Amino acid sequence: MRLTVREALRSFRRAPVLSLLAVTTIGFALFVLGLFGLVALNLRATLSGLAERVEIVLYVTRGTPVEIVTIAIGDIQAFPEVDEVEYVTEDQALERARQELTEFQGVYSDLETNPLPASLEIRLKPGFRDNEHVTAVAERLQGFRFAEDVRYGGDWVEKLDRLRSIAAAVGLVIGAAFGAAAVIIIGTTIRMTVLARGREIQLMRLVGATDGFIRRPFLLEGAIKGALGGALALVLNYVAYAAVSRALFEAAFFSAGQAAAFLLFGTLLGLAASAASVNRHLPAT
């Protein structure tokens, strides 16, 4: 065990520049991945907030008896997609308009007759807040005879959603490119170490060290580099997050679990890179 640790650390001293390079490339690979991860994370947070507000508004034809609307509310509430239905009377609509549209307060208070129609505000259950379901429900609502107009705003939600997928894909591609570079650099460091330690490795074999034992320092070395890279990436991501939060808007950062997964991913990346390389470069006897 001591030997394993000592040898793993020795390689950092033997090739400090290359080791640093390996750590920083892994760091940048994961930084880019993390950056797009943060973008996706924040978009999703924003989207789910917006999605909650998605509602369909049915404007009731003027003069429709309240009983008819009440019965319709019961029917609509029975739709499997529907979470709740709110009835906004003409007076309530006017009251809201007065409160929200302060610029026009004068206009509304001068009115003799209320120009605003009554409406039903329909909110869907969480699993149905996408464009497809919203459209389907809206079409069904149009079937009510008293429906003057049905409005909904699902399109831009879908656009944002697509933006999120694109951000994630771009992050993945760029991150993968950096990741590949990191794997190559780790491979190079290991080949150098194998060359530098060739005599020693041969000797280890002669005194009866198993292949597993001989590989272990290399694997540890790779794992350490990966973990350091992961930590570097987390720090960089935090810096980016803090800058955005201060200058632009209140953003969200990774949870502790996500940060830990990030470090673990870096460690596994380093481990995998060194495992692949050590199998290729270790002399056979």
Place this chain on the structure above:
Amino acid sequence: MIRFSKVFKAFTKDSLALKDISFRIARGEFVFFTGHSGAGKSTVLRLIYADEPPTSGTVWVLGSHMHEVSRREIAGLRRRMGIVFQDFRLLEERTAEENVAFALEVTGARHNAISPKVMRVLTQVGLAAKAHAYPRELSGGEQQRVAIARALVNDPVVIIADEPTGNLDERATRGVVQLLRDINAMGTAVIMATHDLSIVRPTSYRTVELQDGAIVFDSGEGQVPMTSGA
């Protein structure tokens, strides 16, 4: 303990390094392999420590059939052997003590079990006082003693030495040979390859002579020493 039966070894298509080699070596035996350079001595030893497989024929070592051993089994076998080379093969950046400890460390020995064992074998080869010296600070004879200590530290059944005195002067040679004899006297088998007949002649140990990859003389199996001169 070791048995070769009709062993052939070819490194290249058109030449045989070993031709029809058969012999047995018993536990505790001391055997010299002699012959000119290129006769096949090192190849015989390499087949014993599984550095190379035989091309044909069978090689048994410590109960394993060398045709079908796994790499893991080879590692296990080598822990029961001590291998010594002409060029010592010490690690330059480690002290004598660390070089010996290396053989224990890489086999996963417990850390606090290592130091006493290392000191015991360094004492056995007469180098306890130079435990902290680096190879470059030691004479050739002393370096070879460190290598022998490293070979001994796993309590091997057999020491395999390929021209261990090839780089040593006459005095150091005598010392190393005497050390190997002492080790053998305590029950460890010794198999030593040498082209130096002045080492072999004064002893009465079994001698196997190779010539162009074939055995041309074998003084006999399990021979009882008749003289004890150095």
